[in-house]
Amino acid sequence: MSSKSVQQLDRVVIRFAGDSGDGMQLTGDRFTSETAALGNDLSTLPNFPAEIRAPQGTLPGVSSFQLHFADHDVLTPGDAPDVLVAMNPAALKANLGDLPRGATIIANTDEFTKRNLGKVGYDANPLEDGSLESWHVHPVALTSITVEALAEFDTLSRKDKERAKNMFALGLLSWMYHRPTNGTESFLRKKFGSKPDILAANLAALTAGLNYGETTEDFAVSYEIAPAKMAPGTYRNITGNLALAIGLTTAAHRAGIPLVLGSYPITPASDILHTLSGFKRYGVTTMQCEDEIAGVGAALGASFGGAIGVTTTSGPGVALKSETIGLGVSLELPLVIVDVQRGGPSTGLPTKTEQSDLLQAMFGRNGESPVPIVAPRSPADCFDAALEAVRIATTYRTPVFILSDGYLANGSEPWAVPKVAELPAMTVEFATEPNDTDADGKPVFHPFKRDEKTLARPWAVPGTSGLEHRVGGIEKANITGNISYDPDNHDLMTRLRAGKVERIAESIGDLEVDDPSGEANVLVLGWGSTYGPIAAAVRSVRNSGAKVAQAHLRHLNPFPANTGEVLRRYDRVLVPEMNMGQLALLLRAKYLVDVHSFTQVRGLPFTTVELADAIVSLLEDDAATDPTSEEVRA
């Protein structure tokens, strides 16, 4: 490909940053697809403002997309970029702090005008005043070279030509890292098929970027990253929100019941609504309702009718849905609530990630109102989490929370796609006939006569003759379901509802611990999207010779049956969370184990380095108090 020198790398972290309107998310997505096609393992982190178009060239308007790819398995989107593509001074200023000395900066010099520099408080041009001398800076006139490359496109305005500069940047980076661009070309053909001149301009800009890298003397080296050794299989790249939508659809298909979504748009969950609204061909019904409450209400109504009702939202929406979720607990009907968590409280940080709805999911309702909680650990794992949530909801006739978050929702990773026929079986049995006899021995249907094993009540749907019955949010008499204000009955029903949720633990398997040495004294226990950063940190600590165990919870309610035993097995347990210690609170309360809570709420995933530091610090504490352990200090 090149007469220039080619260097082999094992991993690279690239961050594309620009104005919200610069197309950075698209550029990142395309580079990700090219990288996936090449067989690298990867992980991505889009990061964008809540405003659709903040004032141009300002710090609040900066949008970025980070991609970590490697010749080995990748667990996180990377702590710090090796390469920053800065489309304007704001993008440089907003991201420079994350950039280690020696990293590469590709800056679009055309945008470094006096006016734009002034907008973000630069008195002098950092590209010229020597302040960036610790970094490797490539000043490239991205905009004007793109416009020049498109000179022959008479029909296009200058503005249209300038708009293609992200494709030029993509071309340049594709050259630098030997990415194939045919996928992007066919993507552009599809996107701009009806606008031939725009299509031609984008293709030309892409090629110009490739050629620029090849010919300009500024870029002397290009890089190769060999494909990662991944388990055999067919792979695709997938975001968490897409995996969730496909997972819910697949679960309903496996269960043989319709999927009905009631939802109200909210960041960062809306993409699940968008995606499912396009799945009508798979029998999926979606309703964009008048508010969050109506969304969950419609879902619960559909569940009463024999569908799997699903509602998708984020934290503020869960707050509004709480009463209806409580009704679902009382009616004992299946319902899936997807909470794509974001920074809170209140409106908080709509586009940033956080894990701070755990206690809301656990306790955010009136009365004793237990709801099972399932949390995916990575974008692709959202598929499995969706299947598990539907399994629990339909088997135990209960609302179930899926706690995803902004990082999982928009982040992506390669996924070894499963075959539907090989997925766990999912069966739903509706009640079809009377299940009891009355005092006179006449067959009757009792809607709250429970399955002895699961404690689930029968699911008898309208249209089933002879099983007509009424359910409601008023306390019901055990077995008959008639209204009951009897004290003993309420005590019994409360314990039955709690007991039913506890029994789910019998179907979920033990908490598995990863401890290769078998000699670790310190356990790192996480849940949800912190899996990648925790695993990367654990790996890094082990690489330095220390021993540490890792476990990760998929089920937050109920916890796996052996959780207490696992916690007590270790001298110290570190619980990193993107909240103020919500899981730690639950573990301490339930198991009386004084876990070490390590928290941050910066709207971003943990970095590997900060987690590794936290682990090492705990290992040192442990060693300091344990005379037999010398390994850490040695």
Place this chain on the structure above:
Amino acid sequence: MSTDLGMPGTSPTAGTAGVPRLAEDAPKQTKKEFTSDQEVRWCPGCGDYAILAAVQGFLPDLGLKRENIVFVSGIGCSSRFPYYLDTYGMHSIHGRAPAIATGLATSRGDLSVWVVTGDGDALSIGGNHLIHALRRNVNLTILLFNNQIYGLTKGQYSPTSEVGKIAKSTPMGSVDHPFNPVSLALGAEGTFVARTMDSDRKHLTEVLRQAAEHRGTSLVEIYQNCPIFNDGAFDLIKDRTQQEARIVHLVDGEPVAVGPEGDRKVLVRTDGGGMEFVPESEVGEREVVVHDVAAPEPTQAFALSRLDTPEMTHVPMGIFRNVDRPTYDDQVRHQVEAAVGTAGGPPTDSDLDELIRGRDTWTVA
């Protein structure tokens, strides 16, 4: 009172089309079959008893399979209604019944779905869901029991209470302006809007019949007396000596008129674009307002709804509007059916495999 509502001939089953019916030769259902074994727990003298009896008596007329009828309610005295009917039922939470019923009706075209609600449930806490059900025109029949008071919470003023209502929470009288439920429903472009009264079983039953036959959201406001907290709220129009002078019976295709023979007043248009009642003998050349339930625009129906005043000088009763508009649930189901049909039928495992794989895959050997 007259029960002839003067409706144009519509398909007798439009509202319940798609709902399984009893065989032609099957014995007619009885009121008893629709009566559950639960003890009715409303206060003695409550208007809800009469409405319950009318509904239990009317449901057999529909000829539908009982298991395909569902009553969904919210919270309030009226919302206990589903417990007393031997159909499927859900007593849900305050104000949300229309949302829950929307999900049920949309996902199950084979059900006849009814909502029972009250003035507080439908117009205060659940106002949003009510207007959106009407806007979407979901195939539901909503029975709004209006007693102009909060009963279950023991006597606070409601969003339909008259200004100045002295109640538990308003010792000096309420200051907020009430909703007129019919005006509200027409403002939300409800396709079927009617008003009737608990004590007039024949009128109530006929309105229910028309509401059930309407495909789309039917809103039926039912004046209902609360003997404990707002007794006598509708006495002026229940009193046999006064009702004829006050109740305006809306009959499709006929002039809007009120009063007994000999002292009849007819509604005419005024020069300023309004309406007023004038004695029949003084109509002269003036344009008489003729009721048209099927008028495409709800404007005249809305004007009729404004004849109603807290003094109950003139209270229109009957069907204000009854127009056809595609229903939300039919269209949602149609889109799914069309998409499934175009794709060649319900999805198979291999269709799902294709969805899971997406368009951009690579293989690791």
